Amino acid sequence: MEVHQLRYFCAVAETASFTRAAEREKVAQPSLSQQIMKLEKELGGRLFDRLGRTVRLTSMGKVFLPRARAILNELKAARDEAAASQSTLSGPVCIGAIPTVAPYFLPAQIASFSAKFPQASITVVEDVTARLMDRLRASLVDLALMAHPTRANDLKFFPLCSERLFAILPKDHRLAKRRNVLLEELREDPFLLLRDDHCFRETAMEMCKRARLSPRIVFETGQFSSILGMVGAGMGISIIPEMAVERRSDCSFVLIADENALRTVGVVTLKGRFLSRVQQTFLEHMRSQSEAKIPD
Amino acid sequence: MEVHQLRYFCAVAETASFTRAAEREKVAQPSLSQQIMKLEKELGGRLFDRLGRTVRLTSMGKVFLPRARAILNELKAARDEAAASQSTLSGPVCIGAIPTVAPYFLPAQIASFSAKFPQASITVVEDVTARLMDRLRASLVDLALMAHPTRANDLKFFPLCSERLFAILPKDHRLAKRRNVLLEELREDPFLLLRDDHCFRETAMEMCKRARLSPRIVFETGQFSSILGMVGAGMGISIIPEMAVERRSDCSFVLIADENALRTVGVVTLKGRFLSRVQQTFLEHMRSQSEAKIPD
DNA sequence: GGACTTCCATAGCTAACGCCTATTGCAAGC
DNA sequence: GCTTGCAATAGGCGTTAGCTATGGAAGTCC
Numbered sequence: 001m002e003v004h005q006l007r008y009f010c011a012v013a014e015t016a017s018f019t020r021a022a023e024r025e026k027v028a029q030p031s032l033s034q035q036i037m038k039l040e041k042e043l044g045g046r047l048f049d050r051l052g053r054t055v056r057l058t059s060m061g062k063v064f065l066p067r068a069r070a071i072l073n074e075l076k077a078a079r080d081e082a083a084a085s086q087s088t089l090s091g092p093v094c095i096g097a098i099p100t101v102a103p104y105f106l107p108a109q110i111a112s113f114s115a116k117f118p119q120a121s122i123t124v125v126e127d128v129t130a131r132l133m134d135r136l137r138a139s140l141v142d143l144a145l146m147a148h149p150t151r152a153n154d155l156k157f158f159p160l161c162s163e164r165l166f167a168i169l170p171k172d173h174r175l176a177k178r179r180n181v182l183l184e185e186l187r188e189d190p191f192l193l194l195r196d197d198h199c200f201r202e203t204a205m206e207m208c209k210r211a212r213l214s215p216r217i218v219f220e221t222g223q224f225s226s227i228l229g230m231v232g233a234g235m236g237i238s239i240i241p242e243m244a245v246e247r248r249s250d251c252s253f254v255l256i257a258d259e260n261a262l263r264t265v266g267v268v269t270l271k272g273r274f275l276s277r278v279q280q281t282f283l284e285h286m287r288s289q290s291e292a293k294i295p296d
Numbered sequence: 297m298e299v300h301q302l303r304y305f306c307a308v309a310e311t312a313s314f315t316r317a318a319e320r321e322k323v324a325q326p327s328l329s330q331q332i333m334k335l336e337k338e339l340g341g342r343l344f345d346r347l348g349r350t351v352r353l354t355s356m357g358k359v360f361l362p363r364a365r366a367i368l369n370e371l372k373a374a375r376d377e378a379a380a381s382q383s384t385l386s387g388p389v390c391i392g393a394i395p396t397v398a399p400y401f402l403p404a405q406i407a408s409f410s411a412k413f414p415q416a417s418i419t420v421v422e423d424v425t426a427r428l429m430d431r432l433r434a435s436l437v438d439l440a441l442m443a444h445p446t447r448a449n450d451l452k453f454f455p456l457c458s459e460r461l462f463a464i465l466p467k468d469h470r471l472a473k474r475r476n477v478l479l480e481e482l483r484e485d486p487f488l489l490l491r492d493d494h495c496f497r498e499t500a501m502e503m504c505k506r507a508r509l510s511p512r513i514v515f516e517t518g519q520f521s522s523i524l525g526m527v528g529a530g531m532g533i534s535i536i537p538e539m540a541v542e543r544r545s546d547c548s549f550v551l552i553a554d555e556n557a558l559r560t561v562g563v564v565t566l567k568g569r570f571l572s573r574v575q576q577t578f579l580e581h582m583r584s585q586s587e588a589k590i591p592d
Numbered sequence: 593g594g595a596c597t598t599c600c601a602t603a604g605c606t607a608a609c610g611c612c613t614a615t616t617g618c619a620a621g622c
Numbered sequence: 623g624c625t626t627g628c629a630a631t632a633g634g635c636g637t638t639a640g641c642t643a644t645g646g647a648a649g650t651c652c
Contacts, residue, residue: 001299001371003297027611029628029629030629031610032611034610035611043378043379043382045378045381045573046570048570049568050568050630051433051568053618053619053620053628055628056435058570058572059387059575063381067370067378068374070370071367074363079297082341082360083339083340085355085359086340086356092355154348270345272346273345273347276341279355298639300639314601315598323640324641325600326602326603326642327639329600330639348647349598594651595650596649596651597648600645603645604643606639606642608639609637609639610637611637613634615630615631617629617630619628620626621624621626622623622624622625
């Protein structure tokens with residue numbers, strides 16, 4: 001049973017004529033007759049009575065007609081829906097983001113994108129790098145915002161922006177008024193850091209290592225806002241990226257005087273993964289939005 | 297968009313592998329790949345992500361899958377229903393019958409057929425010959441019980457039985473006790489006949505003509521039972537076929553002594569009309585049932 | 593890290609099948 | 623009885639779904 005056979009069948013039923021049906025379907029009449037006969041053979045009985053010059057549905061034809069019509073409609077609906085899911089900028093976009101990027105970067109991006117494409121249904125998953133990579137590989141997220149080009153070669157990294165790193169000090173810290181600072185100068189201060197699974201902990205530790213400094217860690221957390229609070233309370237110092245800097249009365253942010261004190265934020269996708277048009281568009285939206293923001 | 301493409305698509309979606317899907321669908325893997333690619337091209341986007349060794353639905357694939365499944369199910373249902381309407385002995389049988397046959401012949405036929413094939417849904421239309429022929433030509437009835445082979449060459453006549461004709465006389469008629477009678481002997485009696493559009497009127501008039509008798513008609517009706525009642529009341533005499541004979545205290549039935557005093561009852565179908573299996577079976581049922589009943 | 597395996601895509605060929613034109617066969621209408 | 627209208631048949635052609643063989647990329651094993 002083939003699609004064109006159903007089309008021809010409906011055409012004959014509707015025009016009550018093989019000749020007119022053939023015209024409507026833009027095929028020669030014998031071709032159409034053949035296909036109808038083939039269909040009749042498959043179904044084990046005639047669909048039409050051929051009575052001299054009139055053609056009429058048999059009782060089997062009568063029960064078959066609505067089903068054939070339904071199938072043709074469903075085919076059209078399926079084709080249309082599929083095409084629409086590609087051509088219109090609608091459908092699901094699931095974005096992953098690490099906790100040290102999500103609250104500072106995503107809200108504005110999503111807001112501007114949603115304003116342009118209100119049909120897109122955006123969901124966000126916040127998780128640490130390792131687990132985001134798993135989710136990418138399982139196609140549970142379409143795009144992931146992460147820091148540093150990934151070493152995994154089944155993933156692709158699109159850099160968005162590089163941002164400078166800052167030392168965060170209590171307002172009354174001896175270096176709080178400086179325009180910039182070397183990490184070496186903070187050798188004696190107790191450190192507050194993110195937990196082990198956060199990639200920014202690694203970034204910070206890397207900086208310390210470059211400054212030949214092994215920090216005394218007195219507090220670990222999962223979010224910068226806790227660090228800011230604790231630093232403000234005088235518990236110690238820390239390192240944060242530029243996007244986490246915020247005006248506070250109890251903390252000072254001092255630029256780290258090291259040209260390598262940078263964090264690169266980018267979008268990661270799974271290689272070989274086909275992105276729908278919305279998903280692709282969201283990626284391009286983020287890239288174009290952040291071009292302007294790349295500080296250098 | 298073709299049926300096999302939908303089948304292949306579902307197979308890949310369900311096995312998560314082109315190779316396994318090809319095995320399941322009994323085609324070579326490249327053939328299947330080609331068809332999927334063709335389908336993807338038609339829909340304007342990929343249906344699957346090919347990620348190294350895993351194959352996974354894209355978001356378009358996810359919306360397309362249930363629709364493809366639904367269509368395949370509908371196809372199967374349509375095929376099954378059509379095949380069932382041919383193979384199982386169910387479905388509509390619309391029988392036409394002339395009023396001078398219907399009440400005497402049909403009830404037993406329908407009862408025995410329904411007992412054997414309770415799935416058949418039988419409807420009966422009672423009408424005179426001319427209108428039954430119209431209904432046959434319009435496919436409003438599938439079979440029609442009529443008398444005498446039809447002259448119309450777009451119809452086909454299957455004889456069922458030939459029955460003798462009887463004179464019906466009031467109990468106190470001078471010939472009421474006879475074993476048989478010649479129509480000539482009834483030359484003086486007033487006649488009761490069916491109305492003009494009933495074919496049995498023609499049969500009766502034919503008999504009169506053969507007996508060189510032009511009957512004086514004193515009553516016309518549409519049914520034998522009225523004639524029986526009126527004859528019983530002594531209004532006159534009439535002619536009826538054997539199947540209309542019934543024991544009555546006020547009438548006598550005397551066989552007409554003419555070897556041509558016969559009425560042939562048969563089934564008529566429209567030439568070129570395809571009968572479903574029930575319809576065909578009903579026809580054969582009637583023919584086999586009445587074989588035994590053909591008097592000669 | 594190189595050989596092997598696994599899996600999908602590509603290339604080239606073949607056979608089937610849908611479509612074509614021309615013609616026949618059958619009714620219907622003048 | 624001839625023409626007309628319509629579906630079926632016959633025979634040729636081109637497209638295409640299917641095949642085998644091969645290529646290339648990713649994962650696996652020693």
